[in-house]
Amino acid sequence: MNEVRIDKWMWAVRIFKTRTIAVEACKKGRVSINNVTIKPSRMIRTGDVIEVRKPPVTYSFKVLDLTENRMGAKLVPLYLENVTPPEQYELLELSKISGFINRAKGTGRPTKKDRRNLDEFTDPTYIDDFDFDFDFEG
Numbered sequence: 001m002n003e004v005r006i007d008k009w010m011w012a013v014r015i016f017k018t019r020t021i022a023v024e025a026c027k028k029g030r031v032s033i034n035n036v037t038i039k040p041s042r043m044i045r046t047g048d049v050i051e052v053r054k055p056p057v058t059y060s061f062k063v064l065d066l067t068e069n070r071m072g073a074k075l076v077p078l079y080l081e082n083v084t085p086p087e088q089y090e091l092l093e094l095s096k097i098s099g100f101i102n103r104a105k106g107t108g109r110p111t112k113k114d115r116r117n118l119d120e121f122t123d124p125t126y127i128d129d130f131d132f133d134f135d136f137e138g
Helices: 006-012 021-028 073-078 086-101 112-124
Strands: 032-033 049-054 057-063 080-082
Touching: 006 021, 006 032, 006 049, 021 032, 057 086, 080 086
Parallel strands: none
Antiparallel strands: 032 049, 049 057, 057 080
16 A cells, blocks of 8 residues: 555544544645645655644644554554644643633633522422421411
Protein backbone atom coordinates (compact mmCIF):
# COMPACT_ATOMS: atom_id res chain seq x y z
CA MET A 1 0.00 0.00 0.00
CA ASN A 2 1.77 3.12 -1.25
CA GLU A 3 -1.05 5.65 -0.98
CA VAL A 4 -4.25 6.09 1.02
CA ARG A 5 -7.06 8.64 0.85
CA ILE A 6 -6.58 11.31 3.50
CA ASP A 7 -10.14 11.10 4.83
CA LYS A 8 -9.81 7.33 5.41
CA TRP A 9 -6.42 7.72 7.08
CA MET A 10 -7.55 10.50 9.44
CA TRP A 11 -10.56 8.41 10.47
CA ALA A 12 -8.44 5.27 10.88
CA VAL A 13 -5.88 6.96 13.16
CA ARG A 14 -8.64 8.60 15.22
CA ILE A 15 -8.05 12.25 14.32
CA PHE A 16 -11.78 12.43 13.57
CA LYS A 17 -14.57 10.37 15.12
CA THR A 18 -16.27 9.53 11.81
CA ARG A 19 -15.20 9.51 8.20
CA THR A 20 -18.03 11.91 7.38
CA ILE A 21 -16.58 14.49 9.78
CA ALA A 22 -13.15 14.00 8.17
CA VAL A 23 -14.64 14.64 4.71
CA GLU A 24 -16.44 17.77 5.93
CA ALA A 25 -13.22 19.11 7.48
CA CYS A 26 -11.43 18.68 4.15
CA LYS A 27 -14.26 20.37 2.23
CA LYS A 28 -14.28 23.32 4.64
CA GLY A 29 -10.54 23.85 4.17
CA ARG A 30 -9.48 22.78 7.66
CA VAL A 31 -7.02 20.15 6.46
CA SER A 32 -3.87 21.04 4.55
CA ILE A 33 -0.55 19.63 3.41
CA ASN A 34 2.29 22.14 2.89
CA ASN A 35 -0.15 25.05 3.46
CA VAL A 36 -2.35 23.86 0.56
CA THR A 37 -5.94 22.91 1.40
CA ILE A 38 -6.84 19.52 0.05
CA LYS A 39 -9.82 17.48 -1.04
CA PRO A 40 -10.92 14.36 0.88
CA SER A 41 -9.84 12.19 -2.06
CA ARG A 42 -6.22 13.37 -1.90
CA MET A 43 -3.80 10.48 -1.63
CA ILE A 44 -1.15 10.71 1.08
CA ARG A 45 2.18 8.97 1.45
CA THR A 46 4.50 8.11 4.31
CA GLY A 47 6.41 11.19 5.46
CA ASP A 48 3.70 13.77 4.65
CA VAL A 49 2.96 16.38 7.33
CA ILE A 50 -0.77 17.05 7.69
CA GLU A 51 -2.14 20.16 9.40
CA VAL A 52 -5.64 19.94 10.89
CA ARG A 53 -7.36 23.07 12.17
CA LYS A 54 -9.69 22.46 15.09
CA PRO A 55 -10.17 26.00 16.37
CA PRO A 56 -8.40 27.48 18.23
CA VAL A 57 -5.57 24.96 17.62
CA THR A 58 -3.84 23.81 14.43
CA TYR A 59 -2.54 20.28 14.96
CA SER A 60 0.31 18.88 12.86
CA PHE A 61 0.81 15.16 12.27
CA LYS A 62 3.58 13.35 10.43
CA VAL A 63 2.49 10.19 8.59
CA LEU A 64 4.63 7.24 9.72
CA ASP A 65 2.63 4.44 8.10
CA LEU A 66 -0.52 4.03 6.02
CA THR A 67 -3.76 2.24 6.91
CA GLU A 68 -7.41 2.26 5.87
CA ASN A 69 -8.70 0.25 8.83
CA ARG A 70 -9.69 1.85 12.12
CA MET A 71 -7.52 0.75 15.01
CA GLY A 72 -7.37 0.84 18.77
CA ALA A 73 -5.97 3.94 20.42
CA LYS A 74 -2.86 2.10 21.61
CA LEU A 75 -1.78 1.39 18.01
CA VAL A 76 -2.10 4.99 16.78
CA PRO A 77 1.53 6.02 17.61
CA LEU A 78 2.74 3.44 15.07
CA TYR A 79 0.98 5.34 12.27
CA LEU A 80 1.42 9.03 13.16
CA GLU A 81 3.69 11.37 15.04
CA ASN A 82 2.28 14.50 16.65
CA VAL A 83 4.55 17.39 15.62
CA THR A 84 2.26 20.18 16.84
CA PRO A 85 4.27 23.14 18.19
CA PRO A 86 3.89 23.84 21.94
CA GLU A 87 2.52 27.34 21.20
CA GLN A 88 -0.66 25.74 19.84
CA TYR A 89 -1.26 23.90 23.11
CA GLU A 90 -0.75 27.15 25.00
CA LEU A 91 -3.55 28.69 22.90
CA LEU A 92 -5.79 25.79 23.88
CA GLU A 93 -5.09 26.28 27.59
CA LEU A 94 -5.70 30.03 27.34
CA SER A 95 -9.03 29.51 25.63
CA LYS A 96 -10.11 26.99 28.29
CA ILE A 97 -9.25 29.38 31.10
CA SER A 98 -10.77 32.48 29.51
CA GLY A 99 -14.04 30.70 28.74
CA PHE A 100 -14.89 30.27 32.42
CA ILE A 101 -13.63 33.58 33.80
CA ASN A 102 -15.71 35.84 31.54
CA ARG A 103 -19.10 34.41 32.55
CA ALA A 104 -20.48 36.15 35.61
CA LYS A 105 -22.71 34.13 37.91
CA GLY A 106 -26.37 34.63 37.12
CA THR A 107 -25.85 35.70 33.53
CA GLY A 108 -26.75 33.59 30.56
CA ARG A 109 -28.44 30.25 30.60
CA PRO A 110 -28.98 28.54 33.99
CA THR A 111 -26.77 25.60 34.80
CA LYS A 112 -28.13 22.14 35.44
CA LYS A 113 -27.69 22.68 39.18
CA ASP A 114 -29.62 25.99 39.00
CA ARG A 115 -32.47 24.23 37.19
CA ARG A 116 -32.61 21.42 39.75
CA ASN A 117 -32.71 23.89 42.63
CA LEU A 118 -35.54 25.79 40.94
CA ASP A 119 -37.48 22.59 40.25
CA GLU A 120 -37.07 21.51 43.86
CA PHE A 121 -38.28 24.88 45.10
CA THR A 122 -41.39 24.94 42.89
CA ASP A 123 -42.25 21.23 43.06
CA PRO A 124 -45.85 20.81 44.35
CA THR A 125 -45.05 17.56 46.19
CA TYR A 126 -43.36 19.54 48.96
CA ILE A 127 -46.43 21.70 49.47
CA ASP A 128 -48.61 18.64 50.18
CA ASP A 129 -46.35 17.54 53.04
CA PHE A 130 -47.73 20.12 55.42
CA ASP A 131 -50.58 19.27 57.80
CA PHE A 132 -53.13 22.05 57.64
CA ASP A 133 -55.47 20.65 60.30
CA PHE A 134 -55.36 23.26 63.00
CA ASP A 135 -57.13 22.84 66.28
CA PHE A 136 -58.92 26.03 67.15
CA GLU A 137 -60.55 26.24 70.50
CA GLY A 138 -62.96 28.93 70.94
